[in-house]
Amino acid sequence: MAVIIQNTQIAKNIYKMRVCCGDDAKAGQFYMLRAWANNPTFSRPISICDRDGDEIIFVYEVKGKGTKIFSSLKSGDNIELLGPRGNGHELSAKKCVLIGGGVGIAPLVYLAKQLKSHGAEITAYLGYTNEAFLTEDISKYADKVIENIGGYITDYIDELDADSVYICGPEIMMKKAYELYKYTNAKVYASMERRMACGIGGCLGCNIKTKNGNKKVCSDGPVFKAEDVFYE
């Protein structure tokens, strides 16, 4: 049980929630969030957007039942956090490209922060549907930020000389972005999403087919080498 410090709207349907929680968590990991008893049945996976002292910051889009409930919470309310879960990102100290689409941009904030502290050089491509958010946060750490609203962010990618590429967003966008780097020397990582029941590896509900067989997004991922998941 954790206490909500702040929960405010930052863009259309996009909310930022600060939660008091002393966990040690890595960029790319997520928590299973729950603010109800037994209904909805599942907790909802939300990535770590950022950390600030004892606080963890989530940025989420209101999609359905669960996120609707999250958006109604007020500071002082309790929320259950299960986590941090998942593998998280390997950090590189060299030339990094971050590519985010929609609310997939959220986890890039903490990633950029971490990469920066490892001395990486960062270019970030951020694609939005309606309205930009978190651009300033990422600008704090990225050397170059290219943002686009309404188009395909993959059309704007011009920095192909990278050591590591981190992609998070709709699957189709991730695949397209990966294609751009497929024949370069960059290591490309994609943050995958699947519907989750348990979030801890117990149900096999979040299965993803990879080059190396079935994997669980919740515990083997959510970060995968793009070549392993976009292999077909």
Place this chain on the structure above:
Amino acid sequence: MAVIIQNTQIAKNIYKMRVCCGDDAKAGQFYMLRAWANNPTFSRPISICDRDGDEIIFVYEVKGKGTKIFSSLKSGDNIELLGPRGNGHELSAKKCVLIGGGVGIAPLVYLAKQLKSHGAEITAYLGYTNEAFLTEDISKYADKVIENIGGYITDYIDELDADSVYICGPEIMMKKAYELYKYTNAKVYASMERRMACGIGGCLGCNIKTKNGNKKVCSDGPVFKAEDVFYE
């Protein structure tokens, strides 16, 4: 949808809720209350305890899921009210005896007030398990109030010369109280309880066997002539 003006604990597990609601309602009637979407499935029947201008006052005991949720509501929160439902009391202008047990005392407040305004002479017997509540409210209208904590209130009834007797409480207590007046000339009324699904006469879930056949507590009652329900 009605707005809660106040919702406070007045005794162990007993709460008083003031709700803004302009309805015209009779003593003995009830509302189906709901402060959730689809779960719990049923709304909960709660009697009118009192009215105060545009406000309706409910007094309820926390028993299970539903009343637990009611007790967590704060002023300003919304609650759905379906009602007023049920037949309500016939008012007598003569010698009246009111007998209440536990939270069954709640509806006697508004009844006493109404009877008083009809010029009745009122004796009230109030039986509590742990702690008294609403005694003062009833004392405002009753000429004589006998209260007991922990025993059987029926043991204290000494006023058998009455025109009308109104009983509300656990079924076994109501039956016992009725026995006392069975051979007097008093008209005896009992407020019956049954589990309700719809509260409006549509499901036949709140069936009660009476001398005159099956009746529905929600729409034929909840007030019945005691002789009709305790006939066996």
Place this chain on the structure above:
Amino acid sequence: MNRLSVDFLGINFKNPIVAASGTFSFGKEFAEFYDINMLGGISFKGLTLNKKEGNEGIRVWECESGMMNSIGLENPGVEEFVEKYTDYTQNIDTVKIVNMGGNNLQEYIKGAELLNKVDFDILELNISCPNVKSGGMLFGVCEESAYEVTKAVKNITRHKLMVKLTPNVTDIASIAKACEEAGADALSLVNTFQAMAIDVLHKKPIFDNIYAGLSGACIKPIALRMVHQTAKAVKIPVMGMGGIYTGTDVLEFLMAGASCVQVGTANFINPLALKNIIKELEAYCEKENINIKDIINII
């Protein structure tokens, strides 16, 4: 133009929303809350040949996302219904469905015969009743008895016959086909699931009859599967039900193959439920620019 109108057995329904039998009485109680003639139809409280007092003890019990009932078919009997038919149905100007059950074949036949005296749109045969003659087994749980009762009633009734199936079976499609073969004009499903609740405090069953019928949102996923299987198995139209609370739920049943739906338990959650569902469907059709019948059976 009414985007919601559907044809069911040649009858024009204003919309596919029908009040489910036993949850809407004969309509009067709900007429206090809205104009019930806006409904596609009403399936009246289930009748039996003879008046029934119904069950003793607790009759309704709540459970997670649903309820159990053990009303025991309390009803005035077909005879009284027929006699007072105008009382029962006056002011009702929507499709009228009369729901009838029975404890043996003779009761079904006699009941259906008596009902020939009055005019209504569809006779809905509740075959989830225990057949006293075969040890209390429900008519609807085996192909033979489902066939038999359907055939017998079909022979005598002058009304369009819709048989209401019980979900407490291994293979709903085979029962559905048996009823179709026996001459059913349409099918409705599902009735309630046999279920149980225990009063752990008093260490006894909640219901005097031990088991009771489960309905509400909790049964929706199973009901939807059965409606889908049934719609694929038969050529006659299907009226689907089981746990419908919202317009979206209705869309699921229609896509799965139902031409109309009935809504039961939702009426207890909110007496305005059916009206709200119709409004939701109107908005959906408007937004998608379709007629509701376009989505029937597309899955």
Place this chain on the structure above:
Amino acid sequence: MNRLSVDFLGINFKNPIVAASGTFSFGKEFAEFYDINMLGGISFKGLTLNKKEGNEGIRVWECESGMMNSIGLENPGVEEFVEKYTDYTQNIDTVKIVNMGGNNLQEYIKGAELLNKVDFDILELNISCPNVKSGGMLFGVCEESAYEVTKAVKNITRHKLMVKLTPNVTDIASIAKACEEAGADALSLVNTFQAMAIDVLHKKPIFDNIYAGLSGACIKPIALRMVHQTAKAVKIPVMGMGGIYTGTDVLEFLMAGASCVQVGTANFINPLALKNIIKELEAYCEKENINIKDIINII
């Protein structure tokens, strides 16, 4: 004194709480949250003779008070399980139940034979699997095939045999009796209910396989009824399950006749669910001053 201990097939269970097959993997993931050896037992993820990749598409879907799954029995296969048995079961010091299914009789027999190589407490036979040879009908939906597969496995296995029944049947008691006659030492029930969900936005079924298995609180009232019917019909012990979330739910199943229970979906709601349930039962027994076994089958 341990008020919660129960005897099941001569095996001492620390308490009647068993993790349900397929919801607890092989325990490791939950061991991170609490000492899983406090459990009465664990039924491992369901095995099949050969490794299975499981189903494509959406595998888990939420519904009112429950969930649907279409995992498709993804598992390493009996062979690998037997080979790496010590890896799988090291550190597990509670009753070990191995759950196994199959697509035809031969697979069941071969699987059971292979499992003879390793030591565990109970073999749980999942007969809710489609019998490829008879057109995909589940083994568990008719008396004959349930009898046949139980008998065949009983003949070959050296383990205690518990047959896990499917609830998708008309008459659970008759299937239970068939399994008992065939030599089952115990029964467990219920497996998931066949159910469906539709993506109304995209106008297609949620699951690639169209239907999926329903579990969770929504099925509890039906599961409880079936456990009650089964416990009354057979003499062998029954392990009950279906929608158990709380200690009170457990009490219902025990009173209805189950000697132990399995808990599945609740593990996904809270990984500590089983621990919490055990604590609740301890408090209950303390307060009532009884041993849990005193309430088994009292209704």
